[in-house]
Amino acid sequence: MVLSVDGAALSALLLASVRVVAWLVVVPPFASRGIPTTAKVILALGLSLAMAPTLAAQELPGTTPGLVLATASQALIGLGMGYVTMLLFSAIGAAGSLVDVFGGFALASGWDPLAMNSNTVFGRFHQLLATALLVVSGGHLIVVGGLLSTFRYLPLTGMPDISSWDGVLLTAFSMFFTVAVQMALPMIAVLFVADLALALLTKVAPQLNALNVMFPAKVGLTLLLLGLSFPMLPGALDRLVEYANQAMATMAGTG
Numbered sequence: 001m002v003l004s005v006d007g008a009a010l011s012a013l014l015l016a017s018v019r020v021v022a023w024l025v026v027v028p029p030f031a032s033r034g035i036p037t038t039a040k041v042i043l044a045l046g047l048s049l050a051m052a053p054t055l056a057a058q059e060l061p062g063t064t065p066g067l068v069l070a071t072a073s074q075a076l077i078g079l080g081m082g083y084v085t086m087l088l089f090s091a092i093g094a095a096g097s098l099v100d101v102f103g104g105f106a107l108a109s110g111w112d113p114l115a116m117n118s119n120t121v122f123g124r125f126h127q128l129l130a131t132a133l134l135v136v137s138g139g140h141l142i143v144v145g146g147l148l149s150t151f152r153y154l155p156l157t158g159m160p161d162i163s164s165w166d167g168v169l170l171t172a173f174s175m176f177f178t179v180a181v182q183m184a185l186p187m188i189a190v191l192f193v194a195d196l197a198l199a200l201l202t203k204v205a206p207q208l209n210a211l212n213v214m215f216p217a218k219v220g221l222t223l224l225l226l227g228l229s230f231p232m233l234p235g236a237l238d239r240l241v242e243y244a245n246q247a248m249a250t251m252a253g254t255g
Contacts, residue, residue, distance in 0.1 A: 011067075012055035015074050015156045016048035017041075022078025023147055027085045029131045029140075047144065051151050058155050070157050077154065080165060081251055084172045085143065085244045089130070091176045092236060095183035095229060096126030102184075102191040103222030104215055122226070129230075130237060137234075139241045146245035150252035161253060168247050175243055179236055186228040194221050 021044040024030040030040060061067045099105070100120035134140050198214045 011060050012058070012156060013045070013048050013052040015060075015070055016051055016055055016151060017044045018071055018074040019078040019151075020044035020047050020147065022075045023082040023085075026079060026082030027143075028089055028127070029134075031082075031086070047148060051148055055151060055156060059157060061157055066157070074156065077150075077251075080162075081147065081150070081248045084168060084247045084251070087172045087176050088179075088240045088244050088247070089134075090127075091179035091240065092130040092183065092233065093123045093127035094176065094180035096120070097123035098180060098184035099123075099126075099187045099222065099226070099229070102188050104218050105222065126229070126233075130233060133233060133237055134241075137237070139237060142241055143244050146248050150248055153249075153254045154252040164253075165251055168250050172243075172247060175240075179240065183229050183232050183236055187222070187225060190225055190228070191218060191221065194218060 021041060024040045024044055029035070030043075061070045097120050099122045103122075105121045194217065195214070198217060202214075
């Protein structure tokens, strides 16, 4: 028995999987070390398999230098789109980190072996809550679908046009700070008023030890009013998913 493999479809599958793997390596929650590398590769091959018949009709490189150049360009495209998507989704965790800073929980930051960075208490909590909402609502499927749709506009050969990427990156940074501050602003305002009240209290009663009173009071107030930012999570997550798809479409040359 002789098995024959379509070389064009196989080349398209491998090149497409490079873009998808590079994207999965950066974007949460797929970038977590809790997901094995083998699972990421299999997921990338499965997603690329759905696009391989369509991509096989494109002009594919027929030489080794052309194949190497196409592979490098696909890795660049995947990393660029993944970084912008990761930056947008990190806004919710940044909002929790702002709450930690103003509430006094930033002192309890620790090393997160899954994310390979230092996380604060509510920063990590907001990130996990956003990940759960993303999966439950099916938003991760929309973002993955946005990535796969870029294959129709950005070919597998040649280098991408990165002239518009700087604008996308600046917009992603601005949305990162805007969403983070908007979500954390109610808690920040309450904690700021609490700081003013406690400062006036120390003026009225100087015999009170400011540190012994203010720190436990702010911690208790933060725990009591933490839910102020929760009603904003679904709406913020919908906006971030939409912005991520728009950013990838713009980087693909359709925006």
